[in-house]
Amino acid sequence: MTPALAIAGLRTEFRIGGAWHPAVSDLSLDLMPNETLALVGESGCGKSVTAMSVMGLIRPPVGRVTGGRILLEGRDIAGLPEAELESVRGDRMAMIFQEPMTALNPVMTVGDQVAESLRIHRGLSRTEALGRARALFEEVKIPSAAARLGEYPHQFSGGMRQRVMIAVALACDPAVLLADEPTTALDVTIQAQVLGLLSDLRARHGMAVLFITHNLGVVAQIADRVAVMYAGQIVEQGPVGAIFARPAHPYTRALFAAIPRLDRPDQALSAIGGRVPPLDAMPDGCRFAPRCPLRRAGCELPQTLEPLSEEHAVRCHVAAHA
Amino acid sequence: MLGFVLRRLLAALPTLFAVLTLVFVIVRIVPGDPALVILGDQATPEAAAAVRARLGTDQPLWRQYIAFLGAAATGDFGSSMVTNRPILAEVSAVLPHTVDLTAASMVIGIVIGIPAGIWAALHRNRAIDVAARLLSLLGLSFPVFVSGIYLLLLFALHWRWFPVISNADLDDPLDRLHKVLLPAVALGLTMAAYITRVTRGAMLASLSEDYIRTARAKGVPWRRVVWVHGLRNASIPIVTVVGLYVGILIGNSVLTEIVFNRPGLGKVIVGALNQRDYTMLQGLMVIYCFLIVVVNLITDLLYGVIDPRVKQT
Numbered sequence: 001m002t003p004a005l006a007i008a009g010l011r012t013e014f015r016i017g018g019a020w021h022p023a024v025s026d027l028s029l030d031l032m033p034n035e036t037l038a039l040v041g042e043s044g045c046g047k048s049v050t051a052m053s054v055m056g057l058i059r060p061p062v063g064r065v066t067g068g069r070i071l072l073e074g075r076d077i078a079g080l081p082e083a084e085l086e087s088v089r090g091d092r093m094a095m096i097f098q099e100p101m102t103a104l105n106p107v108m109t110v111g112d113q114v115a116e117s118l119r120i121h122r123g124l125s126r127t128e129a130l131g132r133a134r135a136l137f138e139e140v141k142i143p144s145a146a147a148r149l150g151e152y153p154h155q156f157s158g159g160m161r162q163r164v165m166i167a168v169a170l171a172c173d174p175a176v177l178l179a180d181e182p183t184t185a186l187d188v189t190i191q192a193q194v195l196g197l198l199s200d201l202r203a204r205h206g207m208a209v210l211f212i213t214h215n216l217g218v219v220a221q222i223a224d225r226v227a228v229m230y231a232g233q234i235v236e237q238g239p240v241g242a243i244f245a246r247p248a249h250p251y252t253r254a255l256f257a258a259i260p261r262l263d264r265p266d267q268a269l270s271a272i273g274g275r276v277p278p279l280d281a282m283p284d285g286c287r288f289a290p291r292c293p294l295r296r297a298g299c300e301l302p303q304t305l306e307p308l309s310e311e312h313a314v315r316c317h318v319a320a321h322a
Numbered sequence: 323m324l325g326f327v328l329r330r331l332l333a334a335l336p337t338l339f340a341v342l343t344l345v346f347v348i349v350r351i352v353p354g355d356p357a358l359v360i361l362g363d364q365a366t367p368e369a370a371a372a373v374r375a376r377l378g379t380d381q382p383l384w385r386q387y388i389a390f391l392g393a394a395a396t397g398d399f400g401s402s403m404v405t406n407r408p409i410l411a412e413v414s415a416v417l418p419h420t421v422d423l424t425a426a427s428m429v430i431g432i433v434i435g436i437p438a439g440i441w442a443a444l445h446r447n448r449a450i451d452v453a454a455r456l457l458s459l460l461g462l463s464f465p466v467f468v469s470g471i472y473l474l475l476l477f478a479l480h481w482r483w484f485p486v487i488s489n490a491d492l493d494d495p496l497d498r499l500h501k502v503l504l505p506a507v508a509l510g511l512t513m514a515a516y517i518t519r520v521t522r523g524a525m526l527a528s529l530s531e532d533y534i535r536t537a538r539a540k541g542v543p544w545r546r547v548v549w550v551h552g553l554r555n556a557s558i559p560i561v562t563v564v565g566l567y568v569g570i571l572i573g574n575s576v577l578t579e580i581v582f583n584r585p586g587l588g589k590v591i592v593g594a595l596n597q598r599d600y601t602m603l604q605g606l607m608v609i610y611c612f613l614i615v616v617v618n619l620i621t622d623l624l625y626g627v628i629d630p631r632v633k634q635t
Contacts, residue, residue, distance in 0.1 A: 057539065086543055086544075087541060088541070089538070091541060092538060094540075095539040097532060097535070099532055102532040104533055105537065106629070106630075106631060107554050107555055107628060107629050108554075108631065116542060117541060120541055121541060165536070167538060168536070171540075
């Protein structure tokens with residue numbers, strides 16, 4: 001089966017003080033239809049940059065994609081001219097964002113915002129597109145859908161706005177959905193509802209979902225596989241069960257250790273000391289080494305992603321040969 | 323929407339009332355008896371009393387105030403002390419010229435200013451942007467009596483495309499358009515300079531918003547992202563500046579009227595000042611303030627059309 005999305009050797013650079021530095025380097029991952037891959041890591045590790053690169057939304061002078069292939073349903077879309085990318089964006093691949101409060105245009109009715117991609121990609125008339133938008137509103141469970149099409153984003157709550165965003169993304173029935181922390185800004189009960197909705201929709205449409213999050217609880221609930229990112233690289237990748245049962249990379253372990261446990265009294269909050277190295281001062285060897293409790297000889301060398309089992313791989317010479 | 327319009331209309335009423343009161347007070351504070359100003363120092367007491375009775379200035383202040391408000395409410399602003407013609411007639415004789423000039427300048431300002439501002443924003447800090455900013459600074463620093471004279475020298479004297487005296491025949495639309503063009507360019511270029519700057523800033527702000535990224539992620543073509551999603555969200559400050567500037571144009575186009583020899587409200591105001599025509603000034607102030615209130619009302623209503631969130635408050 002062809003992956004819905006296959007990224008191979010992606011490299012995205014940003015300009016800092018006149019020089020280009022990679023924010024994502026040599027990133028590869030495959031995403032099958034009807035599969036959810038969680039991309040996990042702390043802020044600034046390159047999760048969003050990866051999604052934005054796939055969408056072709058990183059363009060000079062801010063940033064540039066300098067290497068790798070991005071195969072969407074087998075077709076390489078890396079480096080396509082803007083006009084051709086526009087015809088793919090919002091049609092075969094779609095994206096939803098973290099901030100439902102600001103991600104919708106405040107001066108356009110939500111119905112028109114959903115209808116817009118249908119009019120652009122499917123050539124529907126406004127009336128036809130609005131009719132389709134109404135069905136989409138019902139599918140994402142917005143109550144009294146027909147009446148709310150003509151309302152504006154400020155008349156919706158945060159959770160409802162995120163449902164509108166999802167309707168916008170689903171409008172053209174995309175093969176790949178990139179979800180960039182779609183529930184982070186929502187409160188916990190709404191978050192659970194939206195996650196449930198996303199799982200349903202994925203199953204019904206057979207979509208491949210790349211789910212970006214820093215919340216491991218969300219990962220456990222929604223993901224089939226997990227890729228852990230650190231400083232622009234994937235440091236560990238595997239099925240969700242294996243990662244949760246046997247986290248191999250010291251960074252993954254530190255992430256799990258940072259979750260407070262309810263079954264033990266009086267524990268100090270465990271945080272990872274230090275910070276992510278800045279883009280213009282990236283170590284040559286293991287990028288986590290400066291913060292790693294298991295640091296030893298060999299960590300100063302560049303690390304490769306080594307298989308632990310058939311589907312589980314880790315970028316750490318200590319963990320790989322333990 | 324109807325409720326919003328009614329609320330805005332009601333909100334404009336106190337402003338008008340305050341303006342009328344202020345004008346009334348100012349005219350009464352000005353030293354000198356209007357009757358003596360009309361008749362001169364040598365007037366007999368009887369003649370002066372007769373004039374005061376005609377003007378109503380022999381009445382107690384509160385009575386004058388009520389009479390003044392009542393007259394203003396019925397659109398009666400009295401007559402000129404100098405010519406004895408009704409003020410409304412004097413104003414409506416020149417108002418079409420002023421409206422022509424204001425509207426034409428506004429169109430020129432918008433048609434040049436908005437695309438230039440967007441263009442500058444899209445090429446931020448590159449040659450086009452720097453050029454647009456320099457040109458708009460130049461436009462702002464050129465007073466209209468300088469740019470107007472250059473325009474006359476070039477287009478009226480050298481090429482003879484336009485007349486030097488732009489006193490148009492109000493019954494001939496083509497003549498009005500022909501004669502308003504040159505002065506409108508002089509005023510419109512300054513306005514375009516303002517609009518360019520405001521549009522550039524507002525577009526830079528709106529294009530960096532999250533919903534622009536959403537629109538691009540939907541595959542909306544960039545041109546549509548800019549002109550639909552970006553511009554509509556940037557239009558509140560643009561409409562504000564246009565509204566303010568139109569208010570300024572209505573009363574302050576006297577320099578343009580003099581340079582281009584056209585009739586207009588500005589000239590009437592300056593004429594009344596020179597002749598110490600107090601009743602005329604009082605009426606003109608009220609009419610001018612009324613026009614400003616109307617322009618502001620239109621601006622307010624446009625806010626509601628552009629941004630649905632405005633209608634809620």
